[in-house]
Amino acid sequence: MRIRFDYYPNGKRKALTMSYDDGQVYDRKLVEIFNKYGIKGTFNLNSGVFDSEPYVSKEEIKKLYEGHEVAVHTVDHPYLTLISKEELVYQIMEDRKNLEALVGYQVRGMAYPFGDYSHALAKELKSFGIEYSRTVNSTRSFRIPNDFLEWHPTCHHDQDVIEKLNDFKNVPAWEQMPLFYVWGHSFEFERNGNWELIEEFCKMASFDEDVWYATNIEIVNYINALKSLKFSADGSIVYNPSAIPVWIGVDGEAVKIDSGETKLLK
Template identity: 70%
Template sequence: MKVKFNYYPGGKRKALTMSYDDGQIFDRKLIEIFNKYGIKGTFNLNSGNFDREPFINSSEIKDLYKNHEVAVHSLNHPYLTLIPLEDLAEQILEDRKNLETLVGYQVRGMAYPFGDYNDILMKSLPSFGIEYSRTTISTRGFKLPNNFLEWHPTCHHNQDLIEKWKEFKNSNDKRQMLLFYVWGHSYEFNNHNNWNAIEEFCKMASSDESVWFATNIEIVDYINALKNLKFSVDRKIITNPSSIPVWIDVDGESVKINSGETVYFK
């Protein structure tokens, strides 16, 4: 019996996730567009900037980002590789604590301010409760990362987004799970007067029923749930100890394994 990890929820092979930084007031319009088309986003916020222009107000965060993910972007957006470790702990933990107080759930993700990171910073993140962190290095590809703490996106939204999506849509590689990961800042749409571009993209993407729309942490949790499946030596007994259902490929067929379920194959 052959088992492969190449399905997202619902037996889908492709996923889309969006990641936007800084938490300026233009997030309001971007979220309105996302919600209109059912697109999921992760928003990386600097809680030290709340309640002053041009940033959003702390009082609106829970409702504004409902159905999306709020993640760490540091307290005040410094270059994290250029500050003492004591300040690094404050920048991440205080931001995380402030955000958790506002949204009411554990904040476990992050994006590096300015895309600035190194091995020391990256390896320190788990001690601060951070399970993934996004860079600003575009891969132009659709593979899942080898290391979620060094998560390179597919592209910035100004990098031929529509053409790249068409390439993604036409990709028929059934051997792996494909991910289209877009990043940027909502204020860029205002600065460039191209809100129509992101709306066109969201409208196009939402029409594709073969794609799972997810936040960053939903991607991480799902992949970890797949990796945590328990197998007998002959692969005929499979247990899912996680809190979410997963889909796997068994001899070319999509099989759902519910949370806490043990499946037996002949």
């Protein structure tokens, strides 16, 4: 019996996630496009600039980003490797507190301001309740990260994203759990006058029955649940201790393991 981690929720083989920074008013149009095509996004916000131009207001955040994810981008967007430990605690924890008060759920993700990070900094984030953090280093690949606290995206939306989407649609069968991760800033579409780029991307990417459209934290939750599965020595019995169902490959077929379920696989 061959057991592999091959599947996302509902037996889907691939996943797409989007990540956009800074929370400028152009997020309103971007969210509208995402919602139109069923795309999920994570929005990394600086709570210290709310209610000032050209940023979104506190009052609209919960409704605007409903169905998506809000994540930390620090209070004031500093270079995190160039501040004191005390300031680091403030920038992350205060942003978490401010965002959680607005959206009403735990904020557990982040994107590094300016993409500035170090291995040492990444290791500290768990103590702040941060479970993943995105860099700006494009991998051009569809691989799941080894360390979610140094989560390198596939590409920025200006890096031939339509061509990369075609690669994603035709990814080889041997590629295990392909994940397409696109990042950027909504103001770039306004500045560059190319809103049609993200509209076309979302249209082309949408409503694919083989793709799971997820926020960053949903990806993290699922992969962690998958890795938490407990198998018997011969692999014939599996127990899912997590709070969500997962799907695994058993001899090439998708098998669902419900939350709390112990399942005999043969």
